[in-house]
Amino acid sequence: MLDVIQKLTEQPDLKLYATGALWVIAFFFGDVYLEAVLAIVLLLIFDTITGIYAAWKEDTPIRSREFSRAIEKSAVFFIAISAAHFTDITLPWNFVQLAVIAFVGVNELISIFENIRRIGYRTPTILINKLKDIRSDS
Secondary structure, three states, rough: OOHHHHHHOOOOOHHHHHHHHHHHHHHHOOOOHHHHHHHHHHHHHHHHHHHHHHHHOOOOOOHHHHHHHHHHHHHHHHHHHHHHHHHHHHOOOOOOHHHHHHHHHHHHHHHHHHHHHHHHOOOOOOHHHHHHHHHHHH
């Protein structure tokens, strides 16, 4: 595996594209909450996977419109996180991006738990209700 990674890093084009991609990510999302932004990516992926599996278990057809909605939701969330990052740059204190990331994370976790319930497993109702309270207070 290390041999493959070493060969990939020897490719100048790959280095250029990777550097460009990292620069764009850092510009739009900053580097302070980078792990949180990556966590949001994973939560969105988990939500999509559990949603597809729940639909399959319920024998509900998955329509392209519903899948398009998931992509649209992801794009809107990342636009909000990026806008919050730029807002933090203009303020003397940094809290807006963290608040938006927390809101998106709570939304996605609630959705994942709802999908798990649809699949047929028990979910922590008290935790879900508390998360919904946090979401409604946001």
